[in-house]
Amino acid sequence: MWPNLKCKEVLSMKKITSMMLAGIALAIVSVSAFAQSWPVRPIRLIVPFAPGGGVDLTGRVIAPKLSEALGQTVIVENRGGAGGLIGVDLGAKASPDGYTVVIGTIGNIAIAPHLQSKMPYDPQKDLVPISQLANALNVMVINPSVKATTVKEFIALAKKEGSNISFGSSGSGATDHLAGEVFNTLAGLKMTHIPYKGGAPAMIDLVGGQVQVIFATVSTAISSIQGGKVRALGMTGNQRYESLSEVPTIAEAGLIGFDVNGWYGLYAPAGIPKDIITRLNAEVVKILAMPDVKTRLLDAGIIATSSSPEAFAAYAQAETKRWAKVVKDANIKTD
The missing domain is CATH 3.40.190.150 (Bordetella uptake gene, domain 1)
Structure with missing residues (x-):
């Protein structure tokens, strides 16, 4: 097996190999015993x-x-x-x-x-x-003054208004910001992004009319939706929300391929x-x-x-x- 080595050297290497294998086996057993306890x-x-x-x-x-x-x-x-x-x-x-x-x-x-x-x-x-x-579900909501009741109507209006339509978010890089950018890309829009320091301030400005649309978390938007302060157009993910069962997903509403979870x-x-x-x-x-x-x-x-x-x-x-x-x-x- 080792032709150029003397017998004692061969035995020594075999012993070292055996000790290494035994050490590995012991380590495996130790990890397994640790996990079991x-x-x-x-x-x-x-x-x-x-x-x-x-x-x-x-x-x-x-x-x-x-x-x-x-x-x-x-x-x-x-x-x-x-x-x-x-x-x-x-x-x-x-x-x-x-x-x-x-x-x-x-x-x-x-x-x-x-x-x-x-x-x-x-x-x-x-x-x-x-x-x-x-x-965590997000929902596309607009200020009631925006003359749209569906996603398709909103897209048509936004194409006419161009950059005069702005969308708020809880901050640059946040999920609601990225949702707005995906919406821009798929719908061929150029809505202006307005970042806020949180979802709540963005919702306040949406209600006040400073921005026209946000892609808010349901927990942030639900009370304003139910109170008639904002209008829900679509869920951002691939499923509807039971408490807003009448609100379709944005993809269902006509913007094929939109899915932000x-x-x-x-x-x-x-x-x-x-x-x-x-x-x-x-x-x-x-x-x-x-x-x-x-x-x-x-x-x-x-x-x-x-x-x-x-x-x-x-x-x-x-x-x-x-x-x-x-x-x-x-x-x-x-x-």
Whole structure:
């Protein structure tokens, strides 16, 4: 086997090889044993936004259910800032031992890499997907003074008005901003973008007539819709919202190909044992199928949506590629 080596040297190399193999086997057994005993202490769930929003609500609805399923407390930790980048970065750099997970969103996973000159983390390399959690619904709403009752009528009017039509958003690079840019591209419009520091200020100016349209989250828009202060023309995603069942999707209303979903998903730091990912995924899928969980989220315009780690990874990668093109074509810049 080793023709140029003496017998003692051969035996020595065999011994070294055997020790290396034994070490590898021991490491595998140790990781497996660790995963089987997990969890033995509380788990941190990082929400990369301030309390009160849709991501925070989703985390707080899931956390107690996950605590019950795992037999250990799941503690929600809000670490907001920079559109979620700070919190997600904290999660990405945590120890991959199964005791830190983080909620990522379309913004800080699929869109930010194309807007930031330097990302603090690589969503594809530094994070491992566990499951999609939800689709946060957005709705296209206009000021009632705008003489349109359908998406097609709005497009026809906007083509006549040109850049005199403006759309507001919760900030440059946010989902509602990107939705407006996709609408511009598919409809052949040149609406002017007006960024705000949040969805609520944008809604206030829509009601006041300072902007003509926004693509707001349902939670932000629902009271103004029901109060007749704004008019809903279409849902931005690929499904209707039960509480606004008469409002079609924008694609159904005539703008074929329009589909903007503000999704959330659960991630762990890269390097986490596979067995823990499998366990977390199984429990999260069960939780998101619970009627009380689905109802509580749906009341806020959030649709509980689970997936396998592999399916979620493929979806996030496809979304990343898709938004790269949108950002480039629309020449979108952050503030």
